Every structure is written in structure tokens, then in C-alpha cells.
Amino acid sequence: MKLARLIEYLISKRSVLAVLLLVSMAALVLVDIILPPAYTRFTWDAIGGFAAFFGFAACAALIFFSRFLGEKLLYRDEDYYDDHE
Amino acid sequence: MITSDWLHPSLVLIAGTLVLPLLKGRAMQAWMVLLPLAVLGTLWMAQPGEHGQMAFLGMELVTGRVDELAMVFGWVFGTVLLIGAIYALHVNDRVQHVAAFLYGASALGVVFAGDLITLYVFWELMVITSVWLIWRRKTEVSFNAGFRYLVIHAVGGVVLLAGIILFQFETGTTRFEQIDVDGPAFWLILAAFMINAAVPPLHAWLTDAYPEATVTGAVFLSALTTKTAVYTLIRGYPGTEMLVWMGAAMTLYGVTFAMLSNDIRRLLAYHIVSQVGYMVTGVGLGTALALSGSASHAFTHILYKALLFMGAGAVIHMTGRSRLSELGGLYRYMPWTFVLYLIGGVSISAFPLFSGYVSKTMIVEAAAIDQRAVIWLMLVVASAGTFLSTTLKLPYKTWLGGDSGLQPREAPWNMLLAMGIAAALCFLIGIFPGMLYALLPGAVDFNAYTMSVFLKEMQVLLFTGLAFCLLLKYVGGGPKISLDVDWLYRRGGPRLVGAVGSAIITTDRAIRRTTLEHLARLTAHVEKKHGRDGKLAKSWPIGSMALWTAIVLAMLLTVGVYRG
Incomplete structure (x- = not known):
């Protein structure tokens, strides 16, 4: 089970990994801001870091919207369909 | 179906499957691996052109049309049959194996059908063979789900047949090319294709039934039915404007409902809906790049989705549990399944170097070139949602997260091998997309590995990850099910029938009562006037x-x- 140990090791170093990841994310946005856009088919193509912002917003929106939808409308107990079938 | 230069792959598979029930143990296992290999060999030898013509009721049937579009799907169907067969080697249930191979043969039959009659026959065969992959789970839940699956597809089949008959009346031909007639034939055939492509609101058969299928059967199911439908849409309905919007809506519908799913395979099933949405959008856009994107996305999707279903299936096989709320901490016991699943995850999420990246970005790019701003934004939201639930939420809650106390063994070698092959292919296609592009009809004028595509995709994905980490405590879930359109026929239908029934009964009662009252009053009146003591009787x-x-x-x- 060497692979399990490797995963364990990675998990124990998660703060280091997180910092590395955050640094590379910042680098990505920075590069996107500095590099002139390859094309401007949409207005937001010219805005550096738009994709980062939009990805974050989309994820947050999905988390809250789906939860709202579930709790207000769609969630049922697991045995909801049992008595009918 | 056989000529000197043509051997129908479906025929090879059906003939080989007839032998399968006679074999046992190792011989059966060897046969299960050999059969898909034989299919791949047959495909290798297939010559472009039209083969296997037959006359039927004065119509000419073309059972074997071999062109690049058909071959793209042929190759990936053959490959996934091999992977699925290896994954199922330990299963000692011949009915399932026979069903899976015949199902594969039917899907290949649809893809190589040159006319709509042949297509219809294989289309229906797909239904009656695939339902056994659900029923052989042998639970009451799967039996009922299988029945609903059967009924919906039976309706779809009737719609398709009606469309084909009208099409024959209007055009005098049954050849399957782009469907360019106006009127009901166009819409009926389209509706039948959309049922199988699981376009909401016609999708619930999929998310209802696939999670209830057997562990190994779900792998075949995830690959074949929806993708044959994508094939028929590419062939029959390229550039249908409506499909652009329906496809984009599909991507969002799938990711939203996946967030609500507690069952791991139901979550993945909603992501079939979502991913097929990209392909449907591509079909609707109808440009050469978009259609190439749809075909190649179908190809990559079959492999990574099979991988994801295999990973989730391995967890169910080893733990007997399928709910996120009952899983957690499995990385210590099933690390290989975890890592292989993650490869499927990064592939579906379209991380650079993995297969989804080279196909999905093509469809998104086609939308951008077409100046479809809203569609583009919808597709990007769906990208974020795909990464969020398949690659962050599901693995986190299954393999990491809180310890569930489960201590399963690692999945058997054949399951890991099948997943390994699928993972290797996902990686290979990601690194060498040229191999996939070479299969496509027409030259592909697209490079996924440009700075602008890379930057956009990576930003979306990594910041989705950031949002997930920050908002983890708000991510919903728990031991719940969520309603979907299937409520209409599981609960709404029976309720409607009940309501209509009781309405009929009350109306009937009321009518009888008032009629009787009137009759009684009339009798009383007659009695009064004409009876023994009545006025008229006096004289x-x-x-x-x-x-x-x-x-x-x-x-x-x-x-x-x-x-x-």
C-alpha cells in the first residue's frame, strides 16, 4: 500500500501544497493581465483575470443556488417513493 | 450482411455472444476479452463505402455505411466494450454479459445503419438488451426503475417509427442523411433522438435508472445509449438552432441537479446529461469545428465517463454503499481506485493534458467564433460545475472527508486494470489530440494548447477549486433524494389518475342522485295530478x-x- 502512504504524505503537506497552488493561481491571473489578449471576440476577453473571477462566481452561485433549490423545492426523504412502488 | 470485403461488426458480436452461454470459468473470461478485440479487428478491416444492402418490402436497406463519422463512434464503442468486459470479468452472471454484448452490437448497428429502418431495428434492440443490465441488480428498486426505463424508451421507439413512416411518405426514401423535411416527420424523429440523448425534460429515464443498474452494467449504459443519440443528431440535425439552446440549458441542468445528488452514480448520471449538453450545443451550432467538437467530445466522454462509473462502481462493489453521506476516508483502503477515479475527474473537468480538454474546448471555441456570448457563458458555468461536483465534491466526500469507519479492500485486479486502460487512454488523448482529430471527418483547424485557451480554462478551474474550499461548509447534501421530472410519472401520474378517478366517481354519484331526485319528484307530480285522489281523477x-x-x-x- 505504498500509494496510500504517498497520499497520506501529500495530505500531511497540504498547507505547503495550498500555498504552491495559490501562488500559481496568482501567477495565472497575472500572466492573463499582462499578456495582451489573443482576440477580443467578447468584451470580457480584454479583461485580464475575468475567467478567474467568473469561475469563482459560477462555483459560488451553483453551490448556493442548488442548495436553495433543494431545500425550498426538491429535497425529499429517501423513502419518498417507497410506498407507491 | 457479409460480403467478401465487409463483415458487420454487430454480426461478429452477436454470433460470438451466442457462444458465450456455452462457456464457463476461464474460457468464458477469455471469450469476453476476445470478442471486443474481434470487433476492433473487424473495424480495422472495414472499408469506407456502403455494404450489406438488402431489399425489404420494396425499400433498400443499407446495413453497413462506413464513413469517418460512423467509424469515430465505432472505434470508441469497440474500445469501451473491451474495457467494460475486463471490468466485468469477475461477474458470474451470463445474462448480464450476454445483454451487455448484444447491447453493444445494437449500438454499433445504429451507428453503421445507412437507412432509417435498419436504424430503427437496432434502436429498439438497444432498449430490450440494455434493460437487463438494470434488472440484473435483482432488487425491487432496480426492477421498477428498469420498467420505467423500458416504458419511456418504448414511447420513444413509437415516436421514432411514426417519424420514419411519415418521412418515407414525404420523401420516398428511408436513407439516413440530414433530415431536411418540414412538418411532423422532422419533429418526431428529432424528439425520439432527443429522448435517447436525455435532453431535459426527456432525460429522467437516465438519472432514474442508471444509478440502479448493476455495477458493471452501468459502465456500458453510460457509454452507449446517449452517444448513439449524439451520433444520430450529428448525422441528422446539424445546425438546428433550437439545439444550441437546449444543449446549453442541458449542461446547466445537469450540473445543478448533480449538486443535489447524494447517490454517487446518480451524481455522475447527471453529469452525463450535462456533458451530452455540450455535444448537443455543438450539433446545434453546426459549423465544421462545432461538429468535430461534438464527435470528439463524444469519444473522450465515453472513456472518462466509463472510468468515473467504474471508480464509483468499485466503491459500491467493495463497500456495498452508494451514498456520499455514508462514505468517507476510503483513500487508505482503495488508493488506486481513488487515483484512477481522479484521472477520470480531471479528464471530464477538462484539465490540460487530459482528454476532455482537447474536445470540450473545441465546442466552447466554436461558440465563441459564432459570437454566442450567452451560450459561451453558460458553457463556462457548466465547466465550473463539472469540476465542482465530479472532481471535488464526490472524491472529497468518498475518499477524504470524514472517516466513515469503512475498511474495504482495494478493488479486484480486473476492475483496476479496466480503469487503468481507460485512464491511460484519457491521458494519451490529452497529450496527443492529433490521434483523435485524425479520426474525425474533415480536417480539424483547432489547437487546444494555445496560451489563451490554456489561461482561460486553468483560471476557471482553479478558482472554482478555491470557491469550493472556501464554501465547503455551505455545500448541501445529506441523506435526501431530490425530485426531478420522473416525479410526474412516479407520483404526479398516479395522483392525476387518482384525482380524475375520484372526480369521475363523485360526478357519477351526483348525476345519479339528481336524476333519481327528479324522477321521484316527477312521479310524485304525476301521482298528485293523475293518481287516485288527483284532480283529473275526480272526473x-x-x-x-x-x-x-x-x-x-x-x-x-x-x-x-x-x-x-
């Missing part, structure tokens, strides 16, 4: 009646005497 004494009768008789007598 009817028997004596006077007798007198008057006597008078009349006397008059008649008198008249009679005169005449005489």
Missing part, C-alpha cells in the same frame, strides 16, 4: 265512464243500422 267515476261508453256504443249501433 273519472267508473259509473260515468260506463255510461259514456254505453252512449258511444249506442251511437255506433245506430249508425251501423242505418247503413245496413
